[in-house]
Structures are given as structure tokens and as C-alpha cells.
Amino acid sequence: MARGAFEIVPRWPGAFALGLVMALVLGAFGAVLARAGALSGVTTADWAAARFTVMQAVLSALLSAGLAVPVARALARRRFPGRHLVIVALGAPFILPVIVAVMGLLTIFGRAGWLNAGLALLGLPKVSLYGLDGILLAHVFLNLPFAVRLLLNGWASVPAERFRLATALDFGPREVWRHVERPMLRAVLPGVTLAIFLVCLTSFTVILVMGGGPRATTLELAIYQAFRLEFDLGHAAALASLQMALSLAAAGLSLAVARPAAFGAGLGRVADRWDRTGRRLQIFDVTLLAATGLFIATPMIAVLASGLPWIAELPGSVWIAAGRTVIIALAAALIAVSLALATGLLITSLSARPARLLDAVVMLAMTASPLVIGTGLFLILRTFTDPIALALPVVTLVNAVMAMPFCLRVILPGLAALRTDYDRLSASLGVTGLDWIRLVALPRLRRPLAFASGLAAALSAGDLGVVALFADPGQATLPMQVYALAGAYRTDQAAGAAILLVLIAFGLFRLFDRLGDRDADL
Amino acid sequence: MLTFEQLALAQEGFRLEADFSLSPGGITAIIGPSGAGKSTLLSAIAGFFPPASGRILWEGQDLAPLAPGARPVSILFQDQNLFPHLTIADNLGLGLRADLRLSGGERTKVAQALDRVGLSGLGDRKPGTLSGGQQSRAALARALLRARPLLLLDEPFAALGPALKAEMLDLVAEIAGETGTTVLMVSHDPADARRIAGQTILVAEGRTNPPEDTATLFAAPPAALASYLGT
Incomplete structure (x- = not known):
């Protein structure tokens, strides 16, 4: 019609x-x-900021999407009580205020955090979270769950018949990977990676807290500093032009790569899976899911635990x-x-x-x-x-x-x-x-x-x-x-x-x- | 009187022409092979499908400038005739006022229409809780409330069983007879036409043939109809 x-x-x-x-x-x-x-006002430091912006966004995207693949794969092939809850919880970091996420990470991994306390007990040197390491950790924390959910969509989009056929042909995990999962990922993963790249390209709060200094400043942070600290609008505008050029280039890139089709749709369906997986793979999946769960949940719980007594005051x-x-x-x-x-x-x-x-x-x-x-x-x-x-x-x-x-x-x-x-x-x-x-x-x-x-x-x-x-x-x-x-x-x-x-x-x-x-x- | 004036409907790889008038009152069946354009013809009358050329007139007035809701037409589709989130009474009420701000008198009319089609007391229910036959009755009741002179049926009873379908067709015939409504109904089943339609239009090979007496037409079917019927 x-x-x-x-x-x-x-x-x-x-x-x-x-x-x-x-x-x-x-x-x-x-x-x-x-x-x-x-662009005459652009300094060498600004070009360094532009390079760092792209570099941290690329690394964040590759890390988040790369780690999301085994996690999503484990979630897709395991059925356990509370699985639905886990998937719902994976949506939480998306709406969690970034400043809170960063505080949670600092509570665990920061200078005076739980991790360093543990390392000190063992007589080991302290780790520092500021700079690129901290930025990547925060970006993975924020984007890994998002990536897992998008990839789960990909797994859910594989017709159940294909897994049934895989069973009929007596495929092991390796064959399922090669003939079913890898072709799906080839279609889905670029879009997911690009989506995270775009988010990290304009990330501000994470860099504001974790970054700074000549070695870990992005354009967004530089704009803020030019604006609020130097009161130099011309410089801020020059930096903004650079950031804009980056955004446009990335946008052009995103037109070439297929975007993930649905946002948050079709997560409920669990395909029946009959393909056999061995004991070792089962342990691997369970360990991986537990580790991911801990990584995502602990910082949030840490903030809650440390702040709750203070809320009334x-x-x-x-x-x-x-x-x-x-x-x-x-x-x-x-x-x-x-x-x-x-x-x-x-x-x-x-x-x-x-x-x-x-x-x-x-x-x-x-x-x-x-x-x-x-x-x-x-x-x-x-x-x-x-x-x-x-x-x-x-x-x-x-x-x-x-x-x-x-x-x-x-x-x-x-x-x-x-x-x-x-x-x-x-x-x-x-x-x-x-x-x-x-x-x-x-x-x-x-x-x-x-x-x-x-x-x-x-x-x-x-x-x-x-x-x-x-x-x-x-x-x-x-x-x-x-x-x-x-x-x-x-x-x-x-x-x-x-x-x-x-x-x-x-x-x-x-x-x-x-x-x-x-x-x-x- | 409904007039097709050198009407041509066209879509990719599809063309249908019509050029005749239909006298008011009575029930006319539209029959022909699938894909011939029976539903498209109804869509054009209802205002969903702009003609490639020619005009459709009702009582000498060109329908082209009228929006679907302003045409002297009620239409029942194959499905989705009721809004599932509205009660049956509200669905019927839309036939009286598109903004659903009904007066007391209008509410009484809705109740009467429900009585007329045998759905007394079901006004507060949602369509999903009704059987297929009851849903068809509700849609018909709304057409009754709209009281437009032309009623178009695009196989709304196709999903019903044979007995239920016959019952609905008889109800249509009764109501159309009482109100003097002109009915045009698409069907792929000659039995439907024989049951209630005095005259039948054959749509085949890109042409809409002028109406003929149903009994005569089926007694001596032209080649196009014969090949469709398989006789």
C-alpha cells in the first residue's frame, strides 16, 4: 500500500x-x-589530545567488545536459575550515572581502594588507576554489559533450527563456533564495536576523573579545561572543531558499518541448545560469568555500602x-x-x-x-x-x-x-x-x-x-x-x-x- | 448511486479499470481470482488508494477530495477492525464521534447497536475477550452507528467457520435491508454471493465488469469466471 x-x-x-x-x-x-x-590556535598538546582521544576509544571498544564475546557466548549456551535477572542487571550500567560508576571503581581499584589494601597485606606494591589504565577499566566496566546484551541479540537471532542441525551433525563447540557463531559475529561485532567506539570518543566524566595531564587528556577534557580553567573561548572552539571533525569521520564510518538492528529487543528468548559441551568448557563458562558478575556488581555495591550511612547527613x-x-x-x-x-x-x-x-x-x-x-x-x-x-x-x-x-x-x-x-x-x-x-x-x-x-x-x-x-x-x-x-x-x-x-x-x-x-x- | 468514471487503478505490474454505475440499495458481490484487484477497488472507494486516472462519484459528487473518514463509506477489513486497547463500547463510539466524547444520548445509541447485533451487555469488554464471531458483530454494529450509505466488506468474515459466516452474512443482509445501505462485498466464495448478493461484479483480466444478476451470471458464466470457478 x-x-x-x-x-x-x-x-x-x-x-x-x-x-x-x-x-x-x-x-x-x-x-x-x-x-x-x-585552527591556528591548535597547539601540539591539542594534537596529542586528539590522538589520545582516538587511541583510548579504539582500545576501549576493542577491549569491551572482545571481552563481551566469550561472556555473551557463555550466557547464550548456559541455562541457570537467575539467568534472566543477570540479563536485566546487564542493562543497569547503561543508566548508572557515570560519576557513580567511576567512584565505585575507585573504591575497589583506587589508591586507597580494596585492591590496594589487599596488595599491601600481601606486601605487594600499590597499583594506580589514573591515566590510560583507569580510563580503559572504566570504559570496559560501562560498555562491556552493553556489548554483551547487543551480542546476545545476535545469538538470539540465530534460528534454533541451525543449532538443531549442528546437533544432528554432531558438532562440538569448535564446529559450532566455526559454522554458526563466527558468521553471526562477523555480521554483528563490527556494529557493536563501532557503537562503543562512538560512545568512548565523546566520553567526558570518566576522563575528567581518571584522566588529565599531558599523557591522558582527551579533546572533551581539553575543551572543558580551555573553557573553565583558561577562560579561552577561542581555544575551546578550536578544540571543539577538532572533536567535531573526529565525530564526523566516525559518523561516516558508521554509515559504512551496519548498526546493531534492535536496541534492547528480543532478549527474552533462549534458543534450545543441544550441542554438547564438555565439563571443562562448563567450568570455563561458569568462572567467566562469575568473574564478570563480580566485576560489574562489586563497584556498585561498594559505593552503596560506603555511602549509605551518610545519606541522612x-x-x-x-x-x-x-x-x-x-x-x-x-x-x-x-x-x-x-x-x-x-x-x-x-x-x-x-x-x-x-x-x-x-x-x-x-x-x-x-x-x-x-x-x-x-x-x-x-x-x-x-x-x-x-x-x-x-x-x-x-x-x-x-x-x-x-x-x-x-x-x-x-x-x-x-x-x-x-x-x-x-x-x-x-x-x-x-x-x-x-x-x-x-x-x-x-x-x-x-x-x-x-x-x-x-x-x-x-x-x-x-x-x-x-x-x-x-x-x-x-x-x-x-x-x-x-x-x-x-x-x-x-x-x-x-x-x-x-x-x-x-x-x-x-x-x-x-x-x-x-x-x-x-x-x-x- | 456509485459511479466509476473511466477509473484506472495502477500499481507495479497491476492495472484495473472500471467504468459503470451501481444503483443504490441492495447487495453486490465482487468476485474474481486473487490478485485481480477486488480489495484494491474497495481501497480506492474508501480512500486508501489514489486512482491513476478517472473518478469515483457518489450521488454525482467526486470522492477524490474527501479524506477516508469523510467519505460516505463504512468499511470492514479482513482483520484489525477493532482497537484492542479500547472497550467494545468505545470501539463502537468511534463510529459516532472520532474524539470519543460521547453524550448520554450517544451512549444509549451504542447500547442499542450492541443489542441489535446480539452483543447486549458486552460493551465493557475488550475485543480480545470476545470470540471471532462476536468481534465481527461489534465491527458491524459500529458500521450501523456510522450510518453511511455505502458499506464495503473486504472479506471480514473469512476467518469464521462456514456456519458462523453464513450467520454474519444474513445479519448484514438484514441490517442493510432495514437501513437501505448499499453493500459492496468482496468474496472468493461463490456461495457467499449466492446467499445474499442480488448482483455480482466480476473482476478479472484487468477489467471490472458491470454488475449482473448473480443467479444468471453463475448459471452461464463467461470464460474468465468459468476458469476461476473451474467449471
């Missing part, structure tokens, strides 16, 4: 949403380029920051989901080719760095008004735009199905426009919309990027407070504030998710 023969909702809201996102990204890019001039400024964070998160979620829904409606009203093109454009916006956009917006706003006064609205908007592509990924499959199934019925009854949104789209898409809102709220609550660039201490959000407290060596209060932040991020996510489940008897 040709689209465009009739209209359920007009296209202008989608065009407006997409225009807003593109204007924000491209406008910021333009402002940065105009201020940077001809947090200063008022922390609670005020918490309130600010909740408001920003809710507003950003509302904007992100509205933008995503409008864009989704536009995309699903187009024929296949332009729809794919628009989808790709949105995904490109995802590769833009928040700090570059922040720098650009600062430069633009400065010509009209005091950007600092607008810090919180700007932070909300940038958070929303950054979360929007994720929301779109979550909403799009359900929206497309809804339109295929019910557009003709809706049109024939004259249920169109706002009536259609209210009576058909919102109730039918309640689950994905709620999930997307929760995701956007959690991501926004944990964000420490643009806000660090713009806001002065009087406008601090909770992640800023956590960072400030930790920086002032008030470690206990920092841990207490970190727990509060975790509660807010996960609480918001859970709250929205529950809203989606409420009497959803579809």
Missing part, C-alpha cells in the same frame, strides 16, 4: 522536531567553526541539587520523547528510502559531542544574553537532544507496527490528528514510550557534561555535587550523594517503566 494516499497525522511536527535537533547540532557546529577560525545544598536534577531529568525526558515520537511519526509516514535516510540523519546527531554542542550554544547565546543565566534550560535541551536518538530506537518498531496494522481503520473512522494521538498512539505505545521516558530521564539525571561547562556552583546538579565533594576529598559525603543520584536515576527509570506496565492488557 502506497503511503501518502491518506494522512493520519500531519508531517509538520516531525519536520519541526527534526529541524530543531539539526538546527541545534549544526548551529553549534557553525558557531564553533566560526569562532575557531583556521548530606548538606542541604546536595538536596537542592537533587531537586534540580529531578526537574531537569523530567523535563528532558518529556522533550526527548516528544521529539522522538514526532520524528517517528514522520519517518513512518515516508516510503522506505527517505525513511532510512532520515533515520540515518538522526543517528548522526547521536555522534555529536555534548561538549561541542555546549561550546557552540555558549558562543551563540553570548551574543544575546548571559549564557550562565540560561544554563539549566540549555542543559535540559541538550540532554533531551542527546537522549532523543535512543528514544527513537525504542519507539520506532512499535510505531511502525501500529501504523501498518491500524492506519486504515483509524483513517476510515476519521480518527486522526490529536484524537489519534490520544486514543490510539498513546495507549498502544504506552510501553515503549514509558521505557524511552525512563531511559531519557535516567541518562539526563546522570549527565555531567554540558552542565559542567555552563553552570556555576549556585546551579549545580547532583552529578556536579558528587564530583565537587569527591574533588574536595569529602569522600563519605560524595558516596552519600552518589547513592542519592543512583536512587534518582534508577527511581525515575523504574517509575516510568511501572507506568508503562499499569493495566497494559493489550
Whole structure:
């Protein structure tokens, strides 16, 4: 059936949403380029930062994706009680505020952490986590679970018949690997690796805490330093131009490599597996899964354990920051989901080719760095008004735009199905426009919309990027407070504030998710 | 009166022409091999498929500028005739008001329509809790409430068993008779046509033939129909 023969909702809201996102990204890019001039202000140190940015992102991506393969493989072929719980828990680091994750890692692996305490008992020298080692550890911690979930999707996409055939042919693990798993990974792994590479390319919080100095500074950190410490906007813009060039190059790369198709879909299915695995392989898998579980869980538990006693004694400024964070998160979620829904409606009203093109454009916006956009917006706003006064609205908007592509990924499959199934019925009854949104789209898409809102709220609550660039201490959000407290060596209060932040991020996510489940008897 | 004025429907590798009028009232079957364009013809009347050329008119008025919901048409599809998240009463209510803000009088009408199709008291249920036959009745009740002069049936009862299908066809015939509705129904089963359709349109080989008396047509089928029927 040709689209465009009739209209359920007009296209202008989608065009407006997409225009807003593109204007924000491209406008910021333009402002940065105009201020940077001809890159003359770029120093040798800046080029070193650019090289380090790419290097740490490549290593982080290879390590995370590489380690994820055996873990996902073990999860795919083992059935055990609590397996579903493990898979759900693997989603947690994605919405865990990065500053909290970093604090957790420092509690375990840091200078005064549990690991060094253990090493001291054994009379061994201390290990230091600052610099590249710490950055890689944190990036693996944050991205390994994400990669495992994406790879599990790949395993789930292998038809059960193929595993049955493997059994019928008496394949061992090696043959299954060669004939079933390796071809699947060849299709899936590049996309997963690239996705992690893109995330690490614009990583900020991890570098802010773990990096620094001439040997471990990325462009994002350099932008921040030029902005906040040197007060040199021209230098910040020059650095932002470099970061932008990197993002665009990476985006070009991502067009060439297939992206992982679904985001968080189809995880429930467990293929029946009959292919035989020996005792040793079983021990290997179990050890691997246990080690991964410990690696992921311990830092989170460590923060919780060290901060819990302090949560009642947090200063008022922390609670005020918490309130600010909740408001920003809710507003950003509302904007992100509205933008995503409008864009989704536009995309699903187009024929296949332009729809794919628009989808790709949105995904490109995802590769833009928040700090570059922040720098650009600062430069633009400065010509009209005091950007600092607008810090919180700007932070909300940038958070929303950054979360929007994720929301779109979550909403799009359900929206497309809804339109295929019910557009003709809706049109024939004259249920169109706002009536259609209210009576058909919102109730039918309640689950994905709620999930997307929760995701956007959690991501926004944990964000420490643009806000660090713009806001002065009087406008601090909770992640800023956590960072400030930790920086002032008030470690206990920092841990207490970190727990509060975790509660807010996960609480918001859970709250929205529950809203989606409420009497959803579809 | 429904008029096809030098109508041509085209899609990749597919073309269907129609050029005749259909007198109002009564039930007309559309029969022909699959892929001939029976459903596409209904889609064009309902406003889902823009014609390549020509016009479709109702009582002399060109339907082209009208959105699907504004046409003098109700349509029942093969499936997805009810919104699964709305109650049966709400699904019917959409036939009266697209924004579902119903007055007391309109709610009474919904209840009466449910009574008429034998679904009394089921208004609060969701479609998923009803049998296939009951769902068909609900969709028909909504068409009754919409009270459009033209009712298009795109094989909505195809998934029902033979007895249930016959029951539904009889209900359609009854209601259409009471309200004077003109019914166009697609079918691949000649028995359906014989059961309730006074006249039949044969769609085959890219042409929509003008309606003929059903009994006469099946008694002496033209070559295209004969090859479809296998007689």
C-alpha cells in the first residue's frame, strides 16, 4: 500500500522536531567553526589530545567488545536459575550515572581502594588507576554489559533450527563456533564495536576523573579545561572543531558499518541448545560469568555500602541539587520523547528510502559531542544574553537532544507496527490528528514510550557534561555535587550523594517503566 | 448511486479499470481470482488508494477530495477492525464521534447497536475477550452507528467457520435491508454471493465488469469466471 494516499497525522511536527535537533547540532557546529577560525590556535598538546582521544576509544571498544564475546557466548549456551535477572542487571550500567560508576571503581581499584589494601597485606606494591589504565577499566566496566546484551541479540537471532542441525551433525563447540557463531559475529561485532567506539570518543566524566595531564587528556577534557580553567573561548572552539571533525569521520564510518538492528529487543528468548559441551568448557563458562558478575556488581555495591550511612547527613545544598536534577531529568525526558515520537511519526509516514535516510540523519546527531554542542550554544547565546543565566534550560535541551536518538530506537518498531496494522481503520473512522494521538498512539505505545521516558530521564539525571561547562556552583546538579565533594576529598559525603543520584536515576527509570506496565492488557 | 468514471487503478505490474454505475440499495458481490484487484477497488472507494486516472462519484459528487473518514463509506477489513486497547463500547463510539466524547444520548445509541447485533451487555469488554464471531458483530454494529450509505466488506468474515459466516452474512443482509445501505462485498466464495448478493461484479483480466444478476451470471458464466470457478 502506497503511503501518502491518506494522512493520519500531519508531517509538520516531525519536520519541526527534526529541524530543531539539526538546527541545534549544526548551529553549534557553525558557531564553533566560526569562532575557531583556521585552527591556528591548535597547539601540539591539542594534537596529542586528539590522538589520545582516538587511541583510548579504539582500545576501549576493542577491549569491551572482545571481552563481551566469550561472556555473551557463555550466557547464550548456559541455562541457570537467575539467568534472566543477570540479563536485566546487564542493562543497569547503561543508566548508572557515570560519576557513580567511576567512584565505585575507585573504591575497589583506587589508591586507597580494596585492591590496594589487599596488595599491601600481601606486601605487594600499590597499583594506580589514573591515566590510560583507569580510563580503559572504566570504559570496559560501562560498555562491556552493553556489548554483551547487543551480542546476545545476535545469538538470539540465530534460528534454533541451525543449532538443531549442528546437533544432528554432531558438532562440538569448535564446529559450532566455526559454522554458526563466527558468521553471526562477523555480521554483528563490527556494529557493536563501532557503537562503543562512538560512545568512548565523546566520553567526558570518566576522563575528567581518571584522566588529565599531558599523557591522558582527551579533546572533551581539553575543551572543558580551555573553557573553565583558561577562560579561552577561542581555544575551546578550536578544540571543539577538532572533536567535531573526529565525530564526523566516525559518523561516516558508521554509515559504512551496519548498526546493531534492535536496541534492547528480543532478549527474552533462549534458543534450545543441544550441542554438547564438555565439563571443562562448563567450568570455563561458569568462572567467566562469575568473574564478570563480580566485576560489574562489586563497584556498585561498594559505593552503596560506603555511602549509605551518610545519606541522612548530606548538606542541604546536595538536596537542592537533587531537586534540580529531578526537574531537569523530567523535563528532558518529556522533550526527548516528544521529539522522538514526532520524528517517528514522520519517518513512518515516508516510503522506505527517505525513511532510512532520515533515520540515518538522526543517528548522526547521536555522534555529536555534548561538549561541542555546549561550546557552540555558549558562543551563540553570548551574543544575546548571559549564557550562565540560561544554563539549566540549555542543559535540559541538550540532554533531551542527546537522549532523543535512543528514544527513537525504542519507539520506532512499535510505531511502525501500529501504523501498518491500524492506519486504515483509524483513517476510515476519521480518527486522526490529536484524537489519534490520544486514543490510539498513546495507549498502544504506552510501553515503549514509558521505557524511552525512563531511559531519557535516567541518562539526563546522570549527565555531567554540558552542565559542567555552563553552570556555576549556585546551579549545580547532583552529578556536579558528587564530583565537587569527591574533588574536595569529602569522600563519605560524595558516596552519600552518589547513592542519592543512583536512587534518582534508577527511581525515575523504574517509575516510568511501572507506568508503562499499569493495566497494559493489550 | 456509485459511479466509476473511466477509473484506472495502477500499481507495479497491476492495472484495473472500471467504468459503470451501481444503483443504490441492495447487495453486490465482487468476485474474481486473487490478485485481480477486488480489495484494491474497495481501497480506492474508501480512500486508501489514489486512482491513476478517472473518478469515483457518489450521488454525482467526486470522492477524490474527501479524506477516508469523510467519505460516505463504512468499511470492514479482513482483520484489525477493532482497537484492542479500547472497550467494545468505545470501539463502537468511534463510529459516532472520532474524539470519543460521547453524550448520554450517544451512549444509549451504542447500547442499542450492541443489542441489535446480539452483543447486549458486552460493551465493557475488550475485543480480545470476545470470540471471532462476536468481534465481527461489534465491527458491524459500529458500521450501523456510522450510518453511511455505502458499506464495503473486504472479506471480514473469512476467518469464521462456514456456519458462523453464513450467520454474519444474513445479519448484514438484514441490517442493510432495514437501513437501505448499499453493500459492496468482496468474496472468493461463490456461495457467499449466492446467499445474499442480488448482483455480482466480476473482476478479472484487468477489467471490472458491470454488475449482473448473480443467479444468471453463475448459471452461464463467461470464460474468465468459468476458469476461476473451474467449471
